[in-house]
Amino acid sequence: MTAATLRTYTCKDLAQMAKKEGVTGWHSMRKEELIDALAKAARRRKRRGDSPPSVEQNGKSTSNGTPRLTPAQRRAKSRIDALRTRLSQLKNISTSEEESATDKDRIVLMVRDAYWLQALWEVKPSSVERARTALGHNWHGAKPTLRIYKVLEDGSSTLYRDIAIHGGVNHWYVDVGEPPSQFRAELGYSGANDTFYCLCRSSKVATPTPGSTDAVNGNWSDVAENADRIFAMSGGYSAQGTSMELQQLLEERLQRRMGRPTETRFGNGAGAQAEDREELSFAVDAELVIYGATNPHAHVTVEGEPVTLRPDGTFAVRMHLPDRRQVVPVVASAPDGVEQKTIILGIERNTKELEPLVRDSMRSL
Incomplete structure (x- = not known):
């Protein structure tokens, strides 16, 4: 303990410390002495190599010459x-306390509708520690970030948006x-000077043309209730197929296989005796969804019927699609009635x- 440190103590505290140190004549010494x-x-x-004694400072017990904190402190x-x-x-x-909870880091993008995606991820604690080490002094200011890229027609990607997320x-x-x-x-950490440490990447997904999904399903339901629709919109039934990560994630969460019905729902137990089989009933109809955008205060009609515009001027109309050829006029008029535009x-x-196809169930036995 230096003299400068000792000067921060009161004379009473110094006297107590001198007494414990066994200093001769401490009771008659002044502060500097x-x-x-x-x-x-x-x-x-x-x-x-001895340890300093513990003392009492202002009624508070201290050790190594350092006073204990007051209640407020x-x-x-x-x-x-x-x-x-x-x-x-x-x-x-990180999304798991134990390394065994997940064998790798992964992030999956799911398409919810034309304007919304849902990102789901699993990250190991050890991966976060590696990010901390890699970023070094930049870790203090690093922020967990979900980085969204837009995939262009030539296959290249451009940064679309950075989203600050948080743990938990x-x-x-x-x-x-x-x-x-x-x-x-x-998914990763963004630091100073545009540094970014990536933990995992998703496969690409494509949002659908707006209108049909908005009109049919205005509110989101649980993934379990709409898993097949989400799987399809994320490319599950396309020729290219979807990412294995998405398929694995849905199968883990829903505890069932994902894929085409002929691949997942029919098997050896699906067949029945011909005389016991109920005839398959099947009917299909169709609706037409017309959507567009104009000035928020314009007047729009579809086949002469007025259409309600949203606050931003967009609109969507559902109508029956008969089994024939038809012409549908869509007319927009300016609020003052001076200008009018028509699209046919x-x-x-x-x-x-x-013709119906009847499979021989005995072939799969």
């Missing part, structure tokens, strides 16, 4: 520690525009019913 005697005692103790320190813990939790985006969650809804478009995502839609529905 006590400081000098204690400094010499500290040097002797340092040479011997302890409360302040507790709040600071809690804040540091909370900040650490917000930065930690494993999914995020992302609003996107310009449908139909293709997107992919990366020529639409033809041609429905054909093919």
